Amino acid sequence: MDWHARYAEQAAWTRQIRSWLLKECDAPRAARILEVGCGTGAVLADTPPTEGTRLFGVDTARPALRLATRNAPQAACAQGDALRLPYASRAFDIVLCHFLLLWLPDPLAALREMRRVTRPGGCVLALAEPDYGGRIDHPPALAEAAAWQVRSLRAQGADPEMGRKLPGLLRRAGLHLEGWGILGAQQAAQREDDTGESSEWRVFREDMRHLSRGPAESQIASWERIATRAHREGERVLFVPLFYAWGKAVS
Numbered sequence: 001m002d003w004h005a006r007y008a009e010q011a012a013w014t015r016q017i018r019s020w021l022l023k024e025c026d027a028p029r030a031a032r033i034l035e036v037g038c039g040t041g042a043v044l045a046d047t048p049p050t051e052g053t054r055l056f057g058v059d060t061a062r063p064a065l066r067l068a069t070r071n072a073p074q075a076a077c078a079q080g081d082a083l084r085l086p087y088a089s090r091a092f093d094i095v096l097c098h099f100l101l102l103w104l105p106d107p108l109a110a111l112r113e114m115r116r117v118t119r120p121g122g123c124v125l126a127l128a129e130p131d132y133g134g135r136i137d138h139p140p141a142l143a144e145a146a147a148w149q150v151r152s153l154r155a156q157g158a159d160p161e162m163g164r165k166l167p168g169l170l171r172r173a174g175l176h177l178e179g180w181g182i183l184g185a186q187q188a189a190q191r192e193d194d195t196g197e198s199s200e201w202r203v204f205r206e207d208m209r210h211l212s213r214g215p216a217e218s219q220i221a222s223w224e225r226i227a228t229r230a231h232r233e234g235e236r237v238l239f240v241p242l243f244y245a246w247g248k249a250v251s
């Protein structure tokens with residue numbers, strides 16, 4: 001599985017909202033922006049530095065960080081835990097995370113750390129936290145596959161309903177909640193030459209590896225055929241609400 005390709009695909013989903021939120025944060029010209037849980041650097045690489053902006057990334061995983069250094073050479077990346085960030089208090093103007101909090105055993109503690117390293121008046125952005133409780137799948141035959149994916153996320157220690165918890169978590173972390181939202185789903189009509197290829201079923205098979213007794217490969221292949229046929233016929237709908245919320249650090 002090429003995780004960087006997957007993360008780059010996901011970074012493209014949030015490009016517009018990130019750009020809008022970064023403007024909303026009204027950062028100074030030489031803003032210092034940190035991504036916590038930066039992974040392979042997909043979001044940092046997709047955040048063009050403007051007017052002297054300085055980008056930073058932190059993650060626990062060394063292999064991901066090596067890729068981040070290559071993919072986003074303009075960012076200063078370091079190894080560190082979201083629960084004990086290796087930065088001084090008030091060091092950043094904007095601190096963001098993207099597809100991170102659902103994976104953490106204590107997302108509230110991570111948000112408190114993000115607040116700690118944000119200067120008063122600066123912003124904390126929690127981006128792209130999915131909520132599988134609001135998933136829409138069509139054709140209906142694919143609902144069973146969706147349920148397996150939720151089981152796998154739980155088995156991996158993730159919270160499949162993190163999205164809806166964001167506004168409350170930001171408040172409880174001591175941030176002044178500025179707003180929250182759900183990324184709208186917008187899908188271009190299928191083109192004639194569209195093969196229906198996407199990373200969806202590669203990710204699904206990866207997820208199933210975390211279950212000791214998951215669905216049989218023949219069953220997965222059957223779901224994939226249904227999804228691919230529906231996609232080609234322009235009938236496939238897959239929507240997982242991606243929540244975002246942003247708040248200000250107050251002194």
Ligand SMILES: C[S@@+](CC[C@H](N)C(=O)[O-])C[C@H]1O[C@@H](n2cnc3c(N)ncnc32)[C@H](O)[C@@H]1O
Nearest residue numbers: 007037038039042059060061064081082098099
């Ligand atoms: C789903 S990936 C998202 C990567 C990146 N934010 C993106 O959207 O492309 C989650 C990342 O969080 C990192 N991570 C997990 N727990 C962490 C922790 N406690 N502190 C810092 N990073 C963590 C993982 O190593 C992984 O790179």
